[in-house]
Amino acid sequence: MKFAIALYSAAHAPSSRRALLFAQAVLADGHEIVRLFFYQDGVYSASNNIVTPQDEQDITRQWREFVSQHQLDGVVCIAAALRRGVLNSEEAARYQRSAVNLDAPWALSGLGQLHDAIQDADRLICFGGP
Amino acid sequence: MSTLHVLSHSPFTDSRLDSCLRICGAEDAILLCGDGAYGLQNAALQGKGVKVFVLAEDSQARNLPLPDWADSVDYPGFVQLCVDYDKVNTWL
Amino acid sequence: MSKSLLVISRQAPWSGPSAREALDIVLAGGAFDLPIGLLFMDDGVFQLASDQNARAVQQKDLGANLQALELFGIDDVFACNHSLEVRGLNAPASAQGLGSDAIAHLLDRYDQVITL
Numbered sequence: 353m354k355f356a357i358a359l360y361s362a363a364h365a366p367s368s369r370r371a372l373l374f375a376q377a378v379l380a381d382g383h384e385i386v387r388l389f390f391y392q393d394g395v396y397s398a399s400n401n402i403v404t405p406q407d408e409q410d411i412t413r414q415w416r417e418f419v420s421q422h423q424l425d426g427v428v429c430i431a432a433a434l435r436r437g438v439l440n441s442e443e444a445a446r447y448q449r450s451a452v453n454l455d456a457p458w459a460l461s462g463l464g465q466l467h468d469a470i471q472d473a474d475r476l477i478c479f480g481g482p
Numbered sequence: 483m484s485t486l487h488v489l490s491h492s493p494f495t496d497s498r499l500d501s502c503l504r505i506c507g508a509e510d511a512i513l514l515c516g517d518g519a520y521g522l523q524n525a526a527l528q529g530k531g532v533k534v535f536v537l538a539e540d541s542q543a544r545n546l547p548l549p550d551w552a553d554s555v556d557y558p559g560f561v562q563l564c565v566d567y568d569k570v571n572t573w574l
Numbered sequence: 575m576s577k578s579l580l581v582i583s584r585q586a587p588w589s590g591p592s593a594r595e596a597l598d599i600v601l602a603g604g605a606f607d608l609p610i611g612l613l614f615m616d617d618g619v620f621q622l623a624s625d626q627n628a629r630a631v632q633q634k635d636l637g638a639n640l641q642a643l644e645l646f647g648i649d650d651v652f653a654c655n656h657s658l659e660v661r662g663l664n665a666p667a668s669a670q671g672l673g674s675d676a677i678a679h680l681l682d683r684y685d686q687v688i689t690l
Contacts, residue, residue: 353565358688360574366516367490370537377557383565392595392690431598435591463602471577471608475564476686480574481490482516483682501584501616504656505677571582571687 356473358389358466360480362396363411371479372415379422387425387469390458394480395433398426401453419457427469430460484509486567490516493524498573506532513555513563515540522546535563578609580684583618587636593621596690597639604646611650611684612643613677614669619657622666640668652680 355378361367378385390398397415404410419426433454434443440454454460470476487510493499499521502512511533514521519540521527527534534552537560541548548554555563564570581600585592596618603610614622621636628635643651653669654677665671672680681687 355564360690370490370515373557374560377561381558381561383561391599392592432595463599464606466599467579467603467606467608470579470686475570476579476688477564477570478572478574478688480572485681485687497616501657504674505681507678507682510678569681569684569686571681571689573584573689 354384354386354473356386356469356476358391358478359394359397360392362393363402365482367479367481368397369411372418385424386472387427389466389469390428391432395428395436395438398428398458399438399453400455426458427461427465428458430462433460483568486563486570487512488570488572489514489518492517492520494520502573503530511535519544519546522549522552576608577685579603580611580613580687582613582615582689584616586617586620592690594636600648601642601646604648610648612648613652615654615657619653619661619663622653622669623663
């Protein structure tokens, strides 16, 4: 079965870890993930500027490794990301900001990518809140 | 058409569970996770006739006993519920 | 055939970008000619209250986005009667009021759902 997974919470929210473990279980069970779409505060789960204490789970790193390892399509909503200061090098240059906190495997794109994933998938599963 | 409703807010501080129960269809089910697992302690869920699941790690973390009206699922079980129900409505 | 999506908007318009971002999902879907429904529920029905004054808190008027729904071909706009009643709001002209049973049936009609 084809899954689209949307995340609406930052990496420190339990729901971000829950989404990651769910996504891992989806692939382990032989299903397909057509796209991960990070919206609203979910854009923070893709930030590479998060510094996690050594004795705690580094969820943003785990997300990055998971997406890279399985070559998934990881899309971060550009409008939500700009509003929250999550920028790749291109956007940082465009808006003359000093910090870049988003890079591969994540791609910035629009809400059309969420709708496109919904059309392609058999199930849309959203994660957010606590 | 059946819907799996996913709740992660505590029903004692939040109205999502009440709203969910109001619009829950006869074929629907509820999956409690995160602080939503505290719903196991909530009388509102009992005897509603709606199927209730809880994410095992969240009831274990909170030391919540599993009542006889709820079933526990792990992550593979969560995935299977998403397959079994026609759609998933997470109350973000 | 395109899959249909129901967006359930539960946030008041003044609680940060959440209500606007829910509406953005709807408008983006409309721009792609996708079958989208929008249901206002819980505090989301406050988005439908008349004569709100966004300028009082230096915000953009969400009402303009609501008016854009029709332009984007979003005709299926609903409001939860129970949510309206408990908040002392009258049924708005811009949305069709639905009882709880009707909302349960509404969910059945759509392929996917996002509740924000």
